[in-house]
Amino acid sequence: MDFEKRILCIGAGYVGGPTMAVIADKCPGYRVELVDISEERIRRWNSDDLPIYEPGLDEIVKRNRGKNLFFTTDIPRAIAEADIIFVSVNTPTKTFGQGAGQAADLQYWEKTAREILRHSKTDKIVVEKSTLPVRTAEAMERILNSRREGVHFEVLSNPEFLAEGTAVEDLLDPDRVLVGCMNTESGRRACEDLEAVYRHWVEPSHILRTNVWSAELSKLVANAFLAQRISSINGISALCEKTEADVDEVSRAIGFDSRIGSRFLRAGVGFGGSCFKKDILNLVYICRQHGLEEVAQYWEQVVRINFWQHDRFVSNMISEMFNTIAGKVMVVMGFAFKANTGDTRESPAIRVVQRLVEECACVRVTDPKALGNARRDLEGVEYVSFYDDPYEALEGAHALALVTDWACYRDLDYRRVYQLMEKPAFLFDGRNLLDHEALFDIGFNVYPIGKAPLRHLTVK
Numbered sequence: 219m220d221f222e223k224r225i226l227c228i229g230a231g232y233v234g235g236p237t238m239a240v241i242a243d244k245c246p247g248y249r250v251e252l253v254d255i256s257e258e259r260i261r262r263w264n265s266d267d268l269p270i271y272e273p274g275l276d277e278i279v280k281r282n283r284g285k286n287l288f289f290t291t292d293i294p295r296a297i298a299e300a301d302i303i304f305v306s307v308n309t310p311t312k313t314f315g316q317g318a319g320q321a322a323d324l325q326y327w328e329k330t331a332r333e334i335l336r337h338s339k340t341d342k343i344v345v346e347k348s349t350l351p352v353r354t355a356e357a358m359e360r361i362l363n364s365r366r367e368g369v370h371f372e373v374l375s376n377p378e379f380l381a382e383g384t385a386v387e388d389l390l391d392p393d394r395v396l397v398g399c400m401n402t403e404s405g406r407r408a409c410e411d412l413e414a415v416y417r418h419w420v421e422p423s424h425i426l427r428t429n430v431w432s433a434e435l436s437k438l439v440a441n442a443f444l445a446q447r448i449s450s451i452n453g454i455s456a457l458c459e460k461t462e463a464d465v466d467e468v469s470r471a472i473g474f475d476s477r478i479g480s481r482f483l484r485a486g487v488g489f490g491g492s493c494f495k496k497d498i499l500n501l502v503y504i505c506r507q508h509g510l511e512e513v514a515q516y517w518e519q520v521v522r523i524n525f526w527q528h529d530r531f532v533s534n535m536i537s538e539m540f541n542t543i544a545g546k547v548m549v550v551m552g553f554a555f556k557a558n559t560g561d562t563r564e565s566p567a568i569r570v571v572q573r574l575v576e577e578c579a580c581v582r583v584t585d586p587k588a589l590g591n592a593r594r595d596l597e598g599v600e601y602v603s604f605y606d607d608p609y610e611a612l613e614g615a616h617a618l619a620l621v622t623d624w625a626c627y628r629d630l631d632y633r634r635v636y637q638l639m640e641k642p643a644f645l646f647d648g649r650n651l652l653d654h655e656a657l658f659d660i661g662f663n664v665y666p667i668g669k670a671p672l673r674h675l676t677v678k
Contacts, residue, residue, distance in 0.1 A: 221249040221286065225415070226300035228330050230254040230263055230289060232270055232385070232492070232561060233347060233378050234306035239278045240389040242287035244419040251288045253296045263289035271560040271587050274386040297337040302412065304376075305330055306347040311496050320503035322350065322496075331361045338369050343408045346375045349437050349497055355398075355430045372408035374399050375430045377437035382491060383558030395425045398433025438501045442517055445494040447482040449523035455485035455668030456530060465668025466650060485668040487621055487648035488527040490555030490565040495521055528566050531619075531667075532573040535646055538665060539617060544578040547615040547640070551608060552622020553595075554588035562591040566648070567621045575601055582611040586624055613638045623649035636660050642674065
């Protein structure tokens with residue numbers, strides 16, 4: 219089949235996979251290909267067991283795979299044939315050298331740029347999809363256009379604004395598609411080519427064009443603002459517990475203010491995921507590089523509050539359980555960093571389990587989608603076991619700590635759970651997901667976030 223365009227994405231992970239699947243679905247005249255250095259990841263993209271879980275993704279992949287959607291490890295051939303190349307490789311926080319703990323580690327990004335240069339024989343549009351520090355496109359331009367053989371590369375920034383668990387929905391109906399280009403004739407022409415891809419299903423009014431630097435910075439700032447709201451309400455949740463205010467009522471009251479809005483104002487055990495912490499620390503590093511220490515400290519506090527909330531959750535468990543959890547069975551219900559994904563990167567549950575183990579507790583972990591990743595994250599950690607069946611995990615448990623707000627946890631038979639557990643039975647709802655009054659009536663001692671606890675003076 220002759221295709222109008224050939225689109226390639228280097229990096230078949232949480233961003234590249236869903237993005238290319240939706241492009242293939244909405245642009246049947248385009249050949250869309252994903253490449254990755256991981257043979258196992260590509261094998262799973264070509265199987266019935268996809269390497270990531272996202273609602274709706276499985277159906278889209280199966281509908282288009284082998285027609286105009288392809289997965290391969292043949293990177294040189296794929297680069298040579300592509301017209302538009304999305305770069306969606308990992309840019310983790312540096313763990314070594316200058317900027318360790320804050321700056322983005324760009325080694326994989328640079329290796330990818332040099333690989334594109336090595337295998338390209340025709341002009342290419344290269345699209346930054348990874349989250350990158352502002353002005354990274356300038357470095358990519360210099361690498362790609364460093365040889366003089368008549369091949370021209372135009373670099374665009376097209377940051378993703380996907381939320382895991384709703385990534386497919388976010389792609390199909392985006393708030394906005396942001397495209398940053400150089401203010402040159404060739405830059406604007408490349409921008410038109412990329413915008414034409416999205417116009418197959420996105421309203422033109424939702425496609426925003428900026429300069430490259432604004433697009434790069436907008437991704438970092440968007441995540442920083444969202445994380446800031448979470449840390450803000452989590453800070454207020456601690457004050458609510460001290461004053462007997464109800465954080466849900468406070469959130470609802472301020473959320474009705476049109477200047478504030480209601481989203482990202484749910485108190486909980488803290489945020490996780492691959493982006494928020496990493497992007498804020500990157501923003502902090504950039505601010506410090508430019509001598510903006512006060513701005514850096516402001517954003518750094520968002521991350522500190524988040525860690526504090528993790529630790530506060532565990533400290534409350536210890537103090538309420540008679541100041542010791544040594545030898546007690548503690549069930550961590552939910553290990554993914556949020557519901558509707560199997561991703562556990564920077565999940566609050568990791569820190570919660572580690573703190574519980576430090577206190578010599580016996581920890582049981584259960585999750586409907588993330589147990590495989592949980593086993594990897596906690597490899598070598600003693601006194602931790604894993605359960606597919608939450609009822610089995612809860613048998614003989616002293617406490618239940620709900621860390622991920624999976625909807626299925628609302629539907630558990632909590633009368634049965636109460637009978638399975640040791641008494642007094644403690645329930646710590648780190649997401650304010652459950653009906654606390656009903657649980658208290660059953661017999662649980664209930665500890666929400668940002669609300670007065672419901673304690674029994676005697677075992678019911």
